[in-house]
Amino acid sequence: MFNPFGGGKDLKGMEKMVKPALEKFMSDSGFVKKEELEKALKRIEILENKISNL
Numbered sequence: 001m002f003n004p005f006g007g008g009k010d011l012k013g014m015e016k017m018v019k020p021a022l023e024k025f026m027s028d029s030g031f032v033k034k035e036e037l038e039k040a041l042k043r044i045e046i047l048e049n050k051i052s053n054l
Helices: 004-028 034-052
Strands: none
Touching: none
């Protein structure tokens, strides 16, 4: 029989199974962290300024 008060324990178990797989997917799929993206965009802007000043 379904116990509505035991659902939290089931969710914790599912989280433990899904979280490592999700982290692996995120790292392998090419998703980028915000800080890394901001660093790359700033570097691109600096290089574009250097090129336009030539």
